[in-house]
Amino acid sequence: MLDRWVNIFFTLALVFIFILSGDAQDHQRILIGIGLAAIVCTLAFIINWLTIDGAVSAGIFGSIAYGLGGFTGAAVVLGFFISGSVVSDRYISKEGFLEKSFRRDGKQVWSNGFWFALWIIIWFLSGTHAFMIAAITAISVSTSDTWATEIGDKRIKGKTRLITTWKKVTPGTEGGISFWGTLAAIFGAFFIALLYGFFSPSSSLAAIGLISSIGFLGCILDSYLGALFQNQDYSFSFGSSNGNVNAHVSNNFVNWASAGTASLISLILTLIIGV
Template sequence: MTTTVRRAGAFAAVGTLAFAVPVAAGLTSPAVATVAATAPFLVVAFFAMFAIGPDTPMFDIFARPGDYEDGRLYGLAAFALAAASLAFLAIQFGLPVWVFVATVVIVAYGNFGQRVAHRLHSDEVVATAGFVVTGFACGTAAAIIAARTGAGSVALPTALFLAGTGALVAALFRSVLFERDDPLVVLSVGLLLWLLFELDPGAGTGRVFVALGVSAVLGYIAYALDTASLPGMLTGVLLSLLTIVLGGYGWFAMLITFFGLGGLSTKYQYEAKQDRGIAEENEGARGSGNVLANSIVALVAVLLWAASPTHLAVEPTLFLYAFAGAVAAAMTDTFSSEFGGLYDNPRLITTFERVEPGTDGGVTWQGIVAGLVGAAIIAGIAAATLEVVGPTGAALIVGCGFVGMTVDSVLGATVEGTVVGNQGVNTLATLAAALTGVGAALATSLI
């Protein structure tokens, strides 16, 4: 079998075919342009499935372990078909051609960078960093080159932002999926970057560089302190990048405070929590599922903020309070459980009967106080960094945190473990807090 570096290099060479699509897009006939854009990848898929036999040197170069079983280059064929699908969308449905080129290059060359980094250093973080850095650099260059060859125009900040986002998303998907799922990664990254392009964030170069640098540094610190697993770190970095660019520094300050203090609270008296059976798994390192469960509602609020009012006829400030409310709820839930779980005699929120520490839906007055302190921290940051949030807005955010904490406890006492899991409960609690923020902002005329 060939080495993983050599195989990754061969896939990167196939990915380079994406640069032919800008030329094809310039053809006057849409039908001819579609054929010209998709043909290189369709030819590769055909040869991978029917023309390259298992006894040929070419098969050995591209074959993944599973391909040897049936003597077909399924991985190469699927990758080529995914690229052809995106090329079709670029010609027929308006996916920016340079976004298509950047997507294919990010995945193909990022994988090559990951394999080279892993060959030099076996640490998983180093290998993933190789993917992100290589994918980001090559994706940015590919976007600019494709744009200059007739595939439209792209501003440098936009190319940097989308390439960075694409590299992080691809690295995250690859860390939780199998290697053979690269076609899914290609399609997912391409569609996400298309969405972000349509939102037109319009951030300057300096802000994008700050977003990339700050997010990467804080993400690594979280991983180094074991407050997040590798997928959790990638998820946090991605959310931080999107929040800074699409929302702003005040939005990021709230989010990173939750990540930082929430992670540290998980580590607080960890051995005592282990003795009580309430400690987080993996020594408190939060994975991507946990991070997303607490942040997905906030992320949607950021995207909706960026989409309003140009794409949505909605006052943007509503989404600010949805975001702040969701983050406050995540903070209250984390503080109340991590600190409140250290105290005896919790009571079930639905019946007030005494239960064992760690029981879903069990609360202590100390945990409630800790949760409100967490909400107040988020509210204070919002008021200090965002002019639109005054004393009334800060009080509203604290109220959102309390609502989220209460909903989390009620759901924990009633449906957690039977209808939904812990992560589902967290998501629903933050959603309830976000909706509370929107409703209260409308009721109190804060917009």
């Protein structure tokens, strides 16, 4: 249900921008983005990569990525998708949008794409460069996490330690980190930063460095939050027995929280230092 509300929010935002903002060139790009996203997501549904609601969510996300973010936005998102597939052993990572073993749903799409879409919209409306940096950083975190999972947990299963206690754990344990996984996380974050630099020639080395470093730190934060909270159930009381709210911390929430925190940090740093 939550992903449907997110779908409605971003759809209305895109409609608002199309009607009240932008010029004819912007309108044309948005329409092309919608068309391309519809084609790609329909194919993904047909080959069992996406559920129906997952295809809808990915279609909205893709429309924003190219329609508002242009070639730069589309490039980093495609870089995330394609690289996740390339480094995968047999399956596309559970950290990404798609997976061959089962269809991905809308919640999994937005756990990685929410912050990118939000920051891109704000960047488009305000023209403030810091929001573009924040958007790219969000994808950098997701890519870093995906590469770390695929290479550190599946391809090269080296010694793994829990990030909170440093005790040895089996590869794949939530919050577990290894040398090869950490190295893969660094390269994953740097890969997205390089894509941004390539498709945005005016970008500075400082911006590339910020995106890659904060993207990697976001991956570390993801592991830390996963070790502390993932798969835990919490109950919150609002003053009466009928006001209790039960919450389950899923992998989707951990991904969403870590990408959001890292992208917010990059936004603040960019506004301060002006990269």
